[in-house]
Amino acid sequence: MEKITSTAALKIAIQQLEDEQVLDEQLLKEQLLITYKELRPASMLLSLLKEIVSPPNAEDNLVRAVTSLATTYLSKEIIIGKSDNPLRKFIGSVLQVGITSIVAQNTNAIEAFSRFLFQQVFHKKK
Numbered sequence: 001m002e003k004i005t006s007t008a009a010l011k012i013a014i015q016q017l018e019d020e021q022v023l024d025e026q027l028l029k030e031q032l033l034i035t036y037k038e039l040r041p042a043s044m045l046l047s048l049l050k051e052i053v054s055p056p057n058a059e060d061n062l063v064r065a066v067t068s069l070a071t072t073y074l075s076k077e078i079i080i081g082k083s084d085n086p087l088r089k090f091i092g093s094v095l096q097v098g099i100t101s102i103v104a105q106n107t108n109a110i111e112a113f114s115r116f117l118f119q120q121v122f123h124k125k126k
Contacts, residue, residue: 067114068103075099 080092
């Protein structure tokens with residue numbers, strides 16, 4: 001900044017700084033409003049849903065979710081069934097965690113198999 005030597009130059013410099021301060025304050029308020037809107041739980045949930053359902057990921061996420069849920073449900077039904085036996089329920093829960101872990105580690109193979117089944121069941125053969 002230049003050295004101010006006169007009263008007029010000082011007044012001009014003060015006015016410029018005040019104008020700059022008003023502009024900075026206005027920009028800060030706008031950014032605060034944008035940040036507030038983005039950090040609201042509803043906005044965060046909406047952006048998460050948009051990210052999940054976006055076209056490149058929608059089918060993959062759906063297949064993974066259905067595969068995981070189906071595998072977990074089937075393993076629970078097969079192992080525990082309608083039993084009231086606490087030991088069987090405990091063993092079933094441990095096996096269910098193990099099966100879920102295996103599914104998580106082998107998602108690509110299970111996903112390919114699930115897609116194959118899905119295509120066989122829901123697509124008409126020509």
